[in-house]
Amino acid sequence: MLDLLQRMGRTGLNATAGFGRAGILLWQAVWGPIDWRNGPALLVRQLHFVGVYSLIIIVVSGTLIGMVLALQGYTVLVRFGAESALGQFVSLTLLRELGPVVAALLFAGRAGSALTAEIGLMKATEQLAAMDMIGVDPLRRIARPRLWAGIIAMPILAQVFNMVAILGAVGVGVGWLGVDAGSFWSNMQSIVEFREDVLNGIIKAFAFGVVVTWIAIFEGFDTEPTPEGISTATTRTVVYSSLAVLAMDFLLTAVMFGVD
Amino acid sequence: MTQNWIEIRKLTFRRGNRAILDSLDIDIHKGKITAILGPSGCGKTTLLRLIGSQLRPTDGSIRVDGTDITQLQRKALFKLREQMGMLFQSGALFTDLSVYENVAFPLRLHTQLSESMIRDLVLMKLHAVGLRGARDLMPAELSGGMARRAALARAIILDPQLIMYDEPFVGQDPIFAGVLRDLIKRINDAMGCTCIIVSHDIAETLAISDYIYVLANGRIIGRGTPDAVRNSDDPWLRQFLQGLPDGPVPFHYPAPEYLLDLRLGEG
Ligand SMILES: Nc1ncnc2c1ncn2[C@@H]1O[C@H](COP(=O)(O)OP(=O)(O)O)[C@@H](O)[C@H]1O
Ligand SMILES: [Mg+2]
Numbered sequence: 345m346l347d348l349l350q351r352m353g354r355t356g357l358n359a360t361a362g363f364g365r366a367g368i369l370l371w372q373a374v375w376g377p378i379d380w381r382n383g384p385a386l387l388v389r390q391l392h393f394v395g396v397y398s399l400i401i402i403v404v405s406g407t408l409i410g411m412v413l414a415l416q417g418y419t420v421l422v423r424f425g426a427e428s429a430l431g432q433f434v435s436l437t438l439l440r441e442l443g444p445v446v447a448a449l450l451f452a453g454r455a456g457s458a459l460t461a462e463i464g465l466m467k468a469t470e471q472l473a474a475m476d477m478i479g480v481d482p483l484r485r486i487a488r489p490r491l492w493a494g495i496i497a498m499p500i501l502a503q504v505f506n507m508v509a510i511l512g513a514v515g516v517g518v519g520w521l522g523v524d525a526g527s528f529w530s531n532m533q534s535i536v537e538f539r540e541d542v543l544n545g546i547i548k549a550f551a552f553g554v555v556v557t558w559i560a561i562f563e564g565f566d567t568e569p570t571p572e573g574i575s576t577a578t579t580r581t582v583v584y585s586s587l588a589v590l591a592m593d594f595l596l597t598a599v600m601f602g603v604d
Numbered sequence: 605m606t607q608n609w610i611e612i613r614k615l616t617f618r619r620g621n622r623a624i625l626d627s628l629d630i631d632i633h634k635g636k637i638t639a640i641l642g643p644s645g646c647g648k649t650t651l652l653r654l655i656g657s658q659l660r661p662t663d664g665s666i667r668v669d670g671t672d673i674t675q676l677q678r679k680a681l682f683k684l685r686e687q688m689g690m691l692f693q694s695g696a697l698f699t700d701l702s703v704y705e706n707v708a709f710p711l712r713l714h715t716q717l718s719e720s721m722i723r724d725l726v727l728m729k730l731h732a733v734g735l736r737g738a739r740d741l742m743p744a745e746l747s748g749g750m751a752r753r754a755a756l757a758r759a760i761i762l763d764p765q766l767i768m769y770d771e772p773f774v775g776q777d778p779i780f781a782g783v784l785r786d787l788i789k790r791i792n793d794a795m796g797c798t799c800i801i802v803s804h805d806i807a808e809t810l811a812i813s814d815y816i817y818v819l820a821n822g823r824i825i826g827r828g829t830p831d832a833v834r835n836s837d838d839p840w841l842r843q844f845l846q847g848l849p850d851g852p853v854p855f856h857y858p859a860p861e862y863l864l865d866l867r868l869g870e871g
Binding site: 466468469470471473474475476477478479480 | 653656658682685686688690692693694695696697698699709710713714
């Protein structure tokens with residue numbers, strides 16, 4: 345019993361200390377003077393890294409999910425003779441929920457884990473220590489551009505996901521199942537509202553971008569500098585950021601679309 | 605002024621309850637090569653990190669030229685580190701930069717030199733380590749020995765007053781270990797800098813050092829000139845220097861009596 349309490353206490357303390365370290369990291373990475381000489385180039389490089397690396401998986405998954413959505417939506421809607429509502433069903437589902445959430449989960453698996461592994465490897469090979477010795481703050485040089493790149497890339501990736509998913513849905517719904525193209529698009533246009541649906545989806549994606557990149561970078565810096573350390577840190581990034589995305593999605597949905 | 609350029613007193617460093625370094629007293633003379641020998645895991649890298657102020661000691665002081673660096677603010681610390689070069693055990697070249705850019709990195713950061721000046725300085729240092737022809741290679745394309753030398757060029761690019769070498773001879777073939785040994789000696793003579801080598805490579809280290817400290821289990825167990833250390837009859841030193849498997853540093857991790865453990869003592 346006492347043992348259990350002790351263990352719970354230790355876990356609690358460790359978790360709190362971890363949150364503290366992560367908070368300090370975020371603060372130091374975001375705050376402070378901007379390095380105009382190297383900053384932009386570093387940011388562009390990281391944007392390329394996180395963006396382009398995730399792009400393929402985002403496009404492929406987006407297409408497939410759009411196709412599945414159309415198929416599932418059609419089989420339900422056609423029973424009520426409402427298959428012309430397929431456009432609004434698909435677009436609302438994607439813009440409000442699936443787009444940001446699935447894109448963020450894919451982003452965590454692809455870019456997040458790569459960020460953690462990259463930074464963890466830098467730590468294990470003493471590159472971070474060397475930087476510090478030479479007089480560059482690794483938080484500024486390594487963490488900051490990666491954090492901003494993730495925050496910028498995530499909303500864009502989510503919109504790309506939405507776009508290709510809708511195209512996939514059109515392919516299946518209109519091309520294969522024979523829903524009328526005109527009613528598909530016009531239904532979609534009439535029901536989707538910019539503020540309510542599009543903007544809220546972008547806000548969600550932005551929030552997920554912050555959280556996933558933050559967790560990935562923190563786990564990288566907090567890695568135990570051994571091969572096992574890097575692999576556990578990478579796993580932790582994917583698990584923690586996926587859970588964080590889903591939990592945050594619930595909270596944000598409750599706030600944005602909840603009963604009022 | 606005092607001969608001891610760096611004075612370490614009662615330096616203690618703990619992680620959790622474990623004292624990794626326990627009340628060390630070390631003096632480093634200006635312009636000399638001081639070696640700290642010890643088995644792996646005894647805290648050598650930790651000691652260098654403390655001298656470079658990347659870690660703060662639990663207790664004790666490190667004075668460089670009279671100032672206690674454990675009390676320095678961040679800004680003064682970075683200023684101090686420009687006077688220090690460190691050769692990390694793993695080389696620690698930045699993997700996304702070429703050899704040339706790695707060596708130029710500290711120059712670009714700390715000086716306003718023109719591109720042609722930077723080029724000349726970088727090529728001079730690369731020439732000194734024999735890698736002038738490898739300037740355009742990426743770190744991943746270098747062999748272990750070449751990476752170590754490129755890292756050395758980067759460590760000395762600002763002509764530091766203090767160069768710290770972390771296990772420079774580990775994982776090097778005998779030829780390259782010899783090359784590196786001569787290089788360290790040559791740099792020390794030519795630049796007049798002070799060197800600290802931490803290593804468990806006894807022969808190579810004794811050959812070039814002016815003074816030796818032997819570290820085991822976080823404590824200094826012996827000190828002296830290479831000859832004095834070689835001829836010492838202290839059992840700890842003898843075990844370490846001759847690589848005896850058992851002695852004061854036990855071969856066996858603490859364990860219950862062997863026969864009892866096997867239950868041979870029972871009925
Ligand atoms: N971040 C850390 N957390 C806990 N223990 C550590 C850490 N870094 C090093 N140690 C321990 O400190 C001891 C000394 O490490 P180190 O200075 O790297 O030894 P050496 O360089 O002599 O091989 C080792 O036993 C190691 O397990
Ligand atoms: Mg070491």
